[in-house]
Amino acid sequence: MLLHLGDExxxxxxxxxxxxxxxxxxxxELAKExxxxxxxxxxxxxLSGNAAKSVIITDKTIYLSPLSASTLKKRASDRLELENGWNIK
Structure with a gap:
């Protein structure tokens, strides 16, 4: 599934x-380095225009997102549930 990180x-x-x-x-300091x-x-x-709320790490790119980590995790979790079948909350 796809995950929207902000800024299209x-x-x-x-x-x-x-x-x-x-x-x-x-x-x-290690994270800053x-x-x-x-x-x-x-x-x-x-992607945040210097207003980052979260960092998304992939194997090729590091993204700074204006969306909070909790919002992104929820979106990723919701999409995972859709991949595995319909769930009603």
Whole structure:
């Protein structure tokens, strides 16, 4: 299934390795280095216009999204349920 990340960017949900809250990464020097490395290598895509709420990690690209991690996780979860059959909540 497809997952909308914001700013008209859509990826396959099966490509997502992690969805992280940006606030959790702001205090980590290792996370900051990770993001800088990917920015330097041009594998970081900022969809947020410098207002990121979440980081989406795939095997090829790191995305900064204006959508919250909880919103993205819910969307991914809802789509997974649809793939596995109809569920009424």
């Amino acid at each position: 960017e859509v990826i396959h949900s099966k490509d997502v390795l992690a969805i992280l809250d940006i606030n959790a990464l702001k205090t980590s 990770f993001l800088k490395k990917h920015e330097k290598n041009q594998t970081l895509t900022d």
